[in-house]
Amino acid sequence: MPELPQSDNMVLNALSHQLVEFFDKINSWENSVVRGSGLSPAQMHTLEVIGHRQDIRMKELAERLGVTTGTLTVAVDKLEKKGLVIRKPHLHDRRSWLVSLTEKGKAIFHRHDRFHRDFTEEISAGLTTEEVAQFSALLTKLLHRM
Amino acid sequence: MPELPQSDNMVLNALSHQLVEFFDKINSWENSVVRGSGLSPAQMHTLEVIGHRQDIRMKELAERLGVTTGTLTVAVDKLEKKGLVIRKPHLHDRRSWLVSLTEKGKAIFHRHDRFHRDFTEEISAGLTTEEVAQFSALLTKLLHRM
DNA sequence: ATCAAATATCTTGACTATCAAACAACAATA
DNA sequence: TATTGTTGTTTGATAGTCAAGATATTTGAT
Numbered sequence: 174m175p176e177l178p179q180s181d182n183m184v185l186n187a188l189s190h191q192l193v194e195f196f197d198k199i200n201s202w203e204n205s206v207v208r209g210s211g212l213s214p215a216q217m218h219t220l221e222v223i224g225h226r227q228d229i230r231m232k233e234l235a236e237r238l239g240v241t242t243g244t245l246t247v248a249v250d251k252l253e254k255k256g257l258v259i260r261k262p263h264l265h266d267r268r269s270w271l272v273s274l275t276e277k278g279k280a281i282f283h284r285h286d287r288f289h290r291d292f293t294e295e296i297s298a299g300l301t302t303e304e305v306a307q308f309s310a311l312l313t314k315l316l317h318r319m
Numbered sequence: 320m321p322e323l324p325q326s327d328n329m330v331l332n333a334l335s336h337q338l339v340e341f342f343d344k345i346n347s348w349e350n351s352v353v354r355g356s357g358l359s360p361a362q363m364h365t366l367e368v369i370g371h372r373q374d375i376r377m378k379e380l381a382e383r384l385g386v387t388t389g390t391l392t393v394a395v396d397k398l399e400k401k402g403l404v405i406r407k408p409h410l411h412d413r414r415s416w417l418v419s420l421t422e423k424g425k426a427i428f429h430r431h432d433r434f435h436r437d438f439t440e441e442i443s444a445g446l447t448t449e450e451v452a453q454f455s456a457l458l459t460k461l462l463h464r465m
Numbered sequence: 466a467t468c469a470a471a472t473a474t475c476t477t478g479a480c481t482a483t484c485a486a487a488c489a490a491c492a493a494t495a
Numbered sequence: 496t497a498t499t500g501t502t503g504t505t506t507g508a509t510a511g512t513c514a515a516g517a518t519a520t521t522t523g524a525t
Contacts, residue, residue, distance in 0.1 A: 394511080
């Protein structure tokens with residue numbers, strides 16, 4: 174197993190802590206924005222995933238959210254009661270349901286998406302256009318390995 | 320209010336969705352790692368904050384975690400029962416308690432910190448040393464505005 | 466020195482999120 | 496057809512969360 178040079182080790186250590194801080198700050202921003210919307214963070218996240226992939230099976234939705242189908246059943250029940258999502262039977266698999274956003278759900282989804290966009294603009298206001306492009310390119314490489 | 324050029328707008332939109340994806344992937348990685356430790360994500364996060372700032376007041380800990388002191392009282396009760404943290408009276412303010420990690424809590428904290436370090440190393444393995452330094456520098460600028 | 470206001474923590478009640486396990490309906494395969 | 500696997504639901508237990516109220520202590524203004 175090859176050893177990293179000491180300097181690389183220190184950079185990685187610093188980066189690790191930066192990532193933790195970055196994550197925490199995004200997280201608390203997200204929470205404070207969501208709390209102003211009448212939905213819980215988990216509910217908003219559910220709307221987000223459905224919004225990016227309409228007519229999604231319960232099973233796949235649960236996987237993408239990282240919860241069990243049991244948890245999801247209850248969550249979707251509540252969102253359906255609020256009129257934000259709707260279940261439709263799967264045409265070819267009668268065990269399955271497809272979940273999608275209602276118009277009301279789509280409105281919330283798009284508003285939240287705009288919040289993300291505004292947040293991104295705000296935090297990158299200290300960067301030049303080139304630096305933003307650079308950051309995005311590096312992020313692409315990182316995402317490939319995750 | 321100045322309008323951004325169309326191309327900048329598109330870059331920001333892309334970056335916004337990249338950040339969401341980045342956040343989600345870190346989140347699910349973190350959750351899967353934590354679940355293997357017998358602690359909940361919230362409990363691990365509490366240990367992390369205490370670990371970085373031993374002898375912290377309940378009030379300040381609650382603020383850093385983004386929860387009310389009522390929530391924290393219950394959380395610290397449970398961590399204390401597990402032998403991971405300990406409350407000590409504040410020397411100069413008899414209303415206050417200082418919370419710190421026990422040896423057992425420190426062990427868990429350090430192990431988790433190493434997980435973060437390994438994760439960082441893994442995802443940045445596709446980057447050159449210079450790119451890692453570049454990414455870290457850009458992150459520093461972003462963190463300043465958050 | 467006294468007293469009102471502010472602060473730090475804890476308690477309680479209500480609600481949500483979560484999982485695991487057991488179950489029912491249906492699909493896929495031997 | 497009979498068996499095995501998959502999809503979604505239900506239920507019981509535990510944890511996380513907040514708001515509101517209670518208690519003890521400190522601070523600040525008279």
